[in-house]
Amino acid sequence: MLDILFQDDYLVAVNKPHDLLVHRSTIANDVAEFALQILRDQLGRKVYPAHRIDRKTGGVLLFALDKDAERAMQQQFADNKVSKKYLAIVRGYTDDSGKIDYPLRKENGTLQEAFTAYTTLHCAEIQVPLGKHDTSRYSLVEVSPTTGRMHQIRKHMAHIFHPIIGDRTHGCNKQNKL
CATH class of the missing domain: 3.30.2350.10 (Pseudouridine synthase)
Structure with missing residues (x-):
């Protein structure tokens, strides 16, 4: 179970522990659990990662709750309207x-x-x-x-x-x- 830091109708922010992949990847075929899958099962609905952070990095990870919110968040990141620290x-x-x-x-x-x-x-x-x-x-x-x-x-x-x-x-x- 992931610690939910924020949730509204469009977005959910979780505390991703270190050593957890955001989603399935060909570079880690042996890994069975991913933040995407854990949160999807936890909320009982599809979620879409708005960005990624390295497997070995812990911190705030933002997911969109629908495709429109995902596109909007990815545009915010692309336009540098979101800062990451x-x-x-x-x-x-x-x-x-x-x-x-x-x-x-x-x-x-x-x-x-x-x-x-x-x-x-x-x-x-x-x-x-x-x-x-x-x-x-x-x-x-x-x-x-x-x-x-x-x-x-x-x-x-x-x-x-x-x-x-x-x-x-x-x-x-x-x-x-x-």
Whole structure:
């Protein structure tokens, strides 16, 4: 059962736990449960995802309750009338704020524009040696993508040498073991 945060006649917002796919995918054939299916069964009606978030990401996920609401929400996202904000712990001390303008490659090889802004909320240094350093430094950042590319935040933060802690694909596996 998913925790419903908001519901009206057109939309429902749920708290998607990490490690749950939004919908069935060919890249995860072994997965039996999806947010779409769980919510559909929970409400007893069809639901339509207005957007997606990565499997390993937890947070607010918005579903439309009919096709018209789905189209309207997708248009809102396309027109950047909806903002998305994420919190991430990244390796190292980040600048106070920044904008990342770095195109990302689709699976078919085509480059797509991708823009991400971030603001540093807090920095911390812990007395745990890692590699040649006597301590480990981290930043808590609020990240706001203005485009919605696959793994955009993960790829962008790694691109500026501040990979997200826990990201096994684009991150630092030595840091992930802490």
